[in-house]
Amino acid sequence: MPEAYNPPAPGWREWLLTERPASRRQARLGRAYASWTRFASNRLALVGLAILVLLLLVAVFAGLIAPDSPVVGGDLRTARLLPPSAAHVFGTDDQGRDIFSRIVFGSRLTLMIVFLVAIIAAPVGLLMGTVAGYAGGWVDATLMRITDIFLSFPKLVLALAFVAALGPGIENAVLAIAITSWPPYARIARAETLAIRNSDFIAAVQLMGASPVRIVLRHVVPLCLSSLIIRVTLDMAGIILTAAGLGFLGLGAQPPSPEWGAMIADGRRFVLDQWWVAAAPGAAIFIVSLAFNLLGDGLRDALDTRG
DSSP states (O other): OOOOOOOOOOOHHHHHSOSSOSSHHHHHHHHHHHHHHHHHTOHHHHHHHHHHHHHHHHHHTHHHHOSSOSSOOOOTTTSTTOOSOSSSTTOBOTTSOBHHHHHHHHHHHHHHHHHHHHHHHHHHHHHHHHHHHHHOHHHHHHHHHHHHHHHTSOHHHHHHHHHHHHOSSHHHHHHHHHHHHHHHHHHHHHHHHHHHTTSHHHHHHHHTTOOHHHHIIIIIHHHHHHHHHHHHHHHHHHHHHHHHHHHHTTSSSOTTSOOHHHHHHHHGGGTTTSTHHHHHHHHHHHHHHHHHHHHHHHHHHHHOTTO
């Protein structure tokens, strides 16, 4: 009798992309792999991701990468305003400090600002938006009118007002940027909630006796996360520019902190003759902001299931 044919076992890729997963774990891994495949198809998004990974490594190992101290100046007679050279890759500033070292250590401040603003503003906006969208009525009207008040002011102007009231400093700058950044997240979360609050699965959960708090936290919020992550990533460039603007005006990180916006403010007096003093931190802000925008575009393609 001829031997029975045994089809080859499916490979790991077929196992991940199967339309009939055998477990929740397989389904989650399959969705993650499909999202990564869509993300990796965007070459510019990979470039942005590579730049941000490099920035993270620079921030972590700043003490090993930077050749000099970012705050201690050199001899003003011999080290002041030196042009880029082998000894000083980006030149020196008016205090004789190595600009490359200051940019390297400034990456820590930039990532700290971005991270703190994201973990403060995003949850606030997500909570307000989901509560307003699910509750409706006077709760929705009240929360959205508060959101409209914040949206009616330009972000930088409102941040300047809060920092002026709280006082200059990196902590107050982070708080001011976070206060002005949450309204768009609330709008997105509310729109997503309105689209799903009348769905059949929400009605089924209600019939099972789930409380509104449980429905919002366990069922509505997870469905809003993908849109929120995309918007937060795209907003990172604006957060960096706002922080740099506050630093440029002297309301952010205070001297001698190596904050990129403050470095541009210090170099504006020498921009015609010693252009590198302001150009180097300006280029750093541009590259990092572009990287976040490229990464946000890639995440939008990967996480937007409607695409």
